[in-house]
Amino acid sequence: MTETTPRTNNARSLLVIGGTSDMGRAVAAAYAEMGWTIALAARDIEAAGRDAADIRTRVEAARVAVHHLDILETDTFGAFLDGLDTLPDTVVCVVGMLGDQERAQDDPHYAARVMRTNFEGPALLLEMLARRFADRGRGLIVGVSSVAGDRGRASNYVYGSGKAGLTAYLSGLRNRLSATDVRVVTVKPGFVRTKMTAGMDLVGPLTATPQAVAARIAALQSRRADVIYVLRAWWPIMSIIRAIPETVFKKLKL
Amino acid sequence: MKDLSGWGRYPRLSGPLGAAFDTDAAAEATARLPGLVARGFGRAYGDAAVGRDNTLDATALDRMLAFDPETGILTAEAGVSLADIISVFLPRGFFPRAVPGTRFVSVGGMIASDVHGKNQHVDGTFGDHVEWLMLALPDERVVRCSRDENADLFAATIGGMGLTGTILSAAFRLKRVETGWIRQTTRVAGNLSEAVRLLNRTDTASYTVAWIDVLARGPSLGRSLILEGEHATPEQVESDALFPTPRTGRIGVPTDMPGWMLNAWSVRAFNEVYYRTGARKADCVTIVPWDSFFFPLDGVAHWNRIYGRRGFVQHQCVIPPAKAEAVLAEVLDRISEKGVGSFLAVLKRLAPASGLMSFPMEGLTLALDMPFSEKLLPLLSEIDALVVEAGGRMYLAKDATQSAETFAAGYPHLDRFRRLRGDLGVTGRMASKLSERLGL
Structure with missing residues (x-):
């Protein structure tokens, strides 16, 4: 009557970097539904524990482990990876910090934290994972970047520059590993209704749910892609925005 | 400022809405923000989920x-x-x-x-x-x-x-x-007495509810279709899916309908067709999916828009058994006399509940949806007076209009509730537009 998916020890495994974000939770739940073993890496281990309990309650017999990771403590990345039960088959990095643009303009330490959270931490960690995946001979790296990284805008360029760095990094990594079975995918969600965007006025048709983002990411297990916009409407929009000459763009209020 | 109007969209209310992303943050907000009440999906009809000063969006507590x-x-x-x-x-x-x-x-x-x-x-x-x-x-x-x-x-x-x-x-x-299906039987009651008799049967089904035609008059006053349901066994289910998934977003009301479309004539016509269609299925057994049995209106997105921009008032009262039939007859008579149309009138039997301020008590409950208009308010006060007189009360989750006096008359444990709030030091700290209106 009740169908249960047998979960054996050779189930495939997913590592979510930023496991307590709304997108991270949704990705973890989507993979748990597919029978994968889940490792949630997050700074707030207590919150991650609650999210793990949520997935275990929703998905019968789901296996979810929780690991502490601070994306700004780059020195700990090696020990973190060694501490995982197994090298994951797939890693999804959803770490991000929108921050407050005006505060970042005034406070260099704060700006550095936004940049490091969006770029330095994720890039260095994914590089280390890429090496281990390459040594094994396969793996899928999904980096969640942002349309904000496609072009710098006055309203969020500190965040956007970090995401631009991540987008470039993922592009290079993909280029380097193209001859191997390690795949690198850049995901640009557009607007997503999450904690990060709570209270913001988002344009309905351009706004995805965390579950929709998760579904697109989970589909990457069986579908090849390099760079995806979660909602396809974003592709023409960003193509136009990228094509606007700088002399014009600099005067626009977007 | 956010639009925080209830599902009935009367009264129109707005205010600051803060979100809590985990239970610690919700506890912290409760200690910090005065005049606060938590809000879920905004399905209370009136002013229950709108804080006096602050409203806490609790929907991110979703684990x-x-x-x-x-x-x-x-x-x-x-x-x-x-x-x-x-x-x-x-x-x-x-x-x-x-x-x-x-x-x-x-x-x-x-x-x-x-x-x-x-x-x-x-x-x-x-x-x-x-x-x-x-x-x-x-x-x-x-x-x-x-x-x-x-x-x-x-x-x-x-x-x-x-x-x-x-x-x-x-x-x-x-x-x-065993399944996600309901074995549903429709019974027909040609008038209020028959409906009351059918609802009060002791060998009643697990689930019972009556749709009542509030505009029917004379000998058909109170004519109803009574739906009875039991969870179906796997043998009774003809579909391959024992647990069907709900229909979602198939239809919806894209925008506010003009207020004039809903009037005594259109509602009377709708009710006539609905009653006759139901009556043709009298005593037939059908196997229906759980969502259409329990949540028929969830299949129509934004159904509250059919009442137009002025919104509607949902009024739900319960009346003790001894006077139920007589008072309901009086209520229906006044409504049909005024021609205040209501598609969605529901009659149900209730038993006592355990909460200090719980709505249910032994008796019959009548729930009505009525488009808002100025002439509605005096009618509702008349109905409230009849309900109080009979020892009944109004459901707070639906309420938008009753007076503090009506409320006090209907809830016998109100003093205890007030004392408990005072002793806890929450009076004025936990406060909604509803609690302000009712003098809590």
Whole structure:
């Protein structure tokens, strides 16, 4: 009557970097539904524990482990990876910090934290994972970047520059590993209704749910892609925005 | 400022809305923000989920924390929706023991309103199946409440409209079901006496509810279609899917309908067709999916827009058995005389509930949706007076219009509730537009 998916020890495994974000939770739940073993890496281990309990309650017999990771403590990345039960088959990095643009303009330490959270931490960690995946001979790296990284805008360029760095990094990594079975995918969600965007006025048709983002990411297990916009409407929009000459763009209020 | 109007969109209300992303943040907000009440999905019809000064959006408290298949006890944060619970647990053979008429409600909201379903006369309210709950108080405490622990506070929180503190999480029982289908029988009552007799039968079905034609007059006054339901067994189900998935977003009301479209003539015509169609199915048994039986209106997105921009008022009263038939006849008579149309009039039998401020009591409950107009308010006060006179009361989750006097007359434990709020120091700290209106 009740169908249960047998979960054996050779189930495939997913590592979510930023496991307590709304997108991270949704990705973890989507993979748990597919029978994968889940490792949630997050700074707030207590919150991650609650999210793990949520997935275990929703998905019968789901296996979810929780690991502490601070994306700004780059020195700990090696020990973190060694501490995982197994090298994951797939890693999804959803770490991000929108921050407050005006505060970042005034406070260099704060700006550095936004940049490091969006770029330095994720890039260095994914590089280390890429090496281990390459040594094994396969793996899928999904980096969640942002349309904000496609072009710098006055309203969020500190965040956007970090995401631009991540987008470039993922592009290079993909280029380097193209001859191997390690795949690198850049995901640009557009607007997503999450904690990060709570209270913001988002344009309905351009706004995805965390579950929709998760579904697109989970589909990457069986579908090849390099760079995806979660909602396809974003592709023409960003193509136009990228094509606007700088002399014009600099005067626009977007 | 956010539009915080209830589902009926009367009265129009707005105010600041803060979100809590975990239970710690919700507890912290409860201690910090005065005149606060928590809000789930905004399905209370009137002003219950709008804080006097501040409103706390609890829908991000959406984690399920534990489930024990032996006991059927689910522990979940207060913002988890009933829709979510059903989609996770129905395929595993579990269903909530009490569900209201929409599944787009939160656990916290179901406890605060002590919601009832079509089986309340047999199985009790949602609150009757709550094992324990965690409540955040304005003095920074977070207390666990159950029938054994802080029992007074537990009884006051079940049906307490969020006015004892912020519900953070709760453990409650689900029941085993073999399928997601309902074996439904339609019975026809040609008038109010027949409807009352059918609803009061002792060999009644697990689920019973009557749709009543409020515009019928004379000898057909109170004519009704009574739906009875039982969970179907696998043998009775003809479909391959024992646990069907709900229909979602098939149809919706894209925009406000013009107010003139809903009038005594159009409603009378609708009711005539609906009654005759139902009457043709008299005593027939059909097997229907769970969502169309329990949540028929959830299939129509934004159905509240059919009442137009001025919104509507939902009025639900309960009347003790001795006077139920006579008072209901009087109420229906006045409504049909005024021609205030209502598609969605529901008659149901209720039994007593355990919360201090719970709505259900022994008797019959009538729920009406009426488009708002100035002439509606005097009619509602007339009805309220009849209900109070008969020893009945109004459901706070639906209420937008009753007076403080009507409210006080209907809720015998009000003094205890007030004292308890005073002793806890929550008076004025936990406060909604509803509590202000009713002088709580």
